[in-house]
Amino acid sequence: MTQPxxxxxxxxxFQPITTRWHDNDLYGHVNNVVYYGFFDSAVNTYLIERGGLDIHEGGVVGFVVSSSCDYFASIAFPDRIEVGLRVGKLGNSSVQYELAIFKQGEGExxxxxxxxxVFVDRDSNRPMAIPEPLRAALTELLVTG
Structure with a gap:
């Protein structure tokens, strides 16, 4: 089966990230679970810096409700990587991020x-409309087609 x-x-x-010594597993490459941390760091950096998300005292919190990852080639410490980010779907209270891990400077x-x-009210944990500053930042990443 051919991967897209x-x-x-x-x-x-793109969010640059430097792999760390302890990211490697016994097989000599970055362990699969670490990729999710890379994804989370890239998204939250973007939301804080570009969308004004206040992770400590803001009224809105983003809960991860679904995730997946496909692996094509290994990375290992001390690789420098970049996490590519785009938005595939933007709803009223939810957003689907699409992410990719690239070795620094590589195209594939x-x-x-x-x-x-899913964005929720911090106090009630109930879904809420994505606040306008966050929506505007997410819209900048929205891809169509």
């Missing part, structure tokens, strides 16, 4: 994944 290509040009935002992804945030 995930190319750098298909993503709208080593891994690609997705996850869904």
């Amino acid at each position: 290509q995930h190319l750098r040009a298909d993503y709208r935002y 992804a080593c891994a690609a994944g997705r996850f869904v945030h």
Whole structure:
């Protein structure tokens, strides 16, 4: 089965990350669970810096309700990577992120994944409309087609 290509040009935002010594597992590559941490860090950095998300005292919280990742090539410490980010779907209270891991400067992804945030009221934990500053930042990453 042929995997679809995930190319750098298909993503709208990139978050650089340096792998760490303890990211490697006994097989000598970054363990699969670490990729989810890379995804989470890229998304939340974007939401804080570009969308004004206040993770400590803001009234809205993003809960991850679904996630997946496909792996195409391994990475290992001390690789420098970049997480590509785009938005595939933007709803009233939810967003589906599409992400890819690229070795620094390379055009084809080593891994690609997705996850869904549902934005909820911090106090009630009930879904709420995505606040306008966050929606505007997410709209900048929205891809169509």
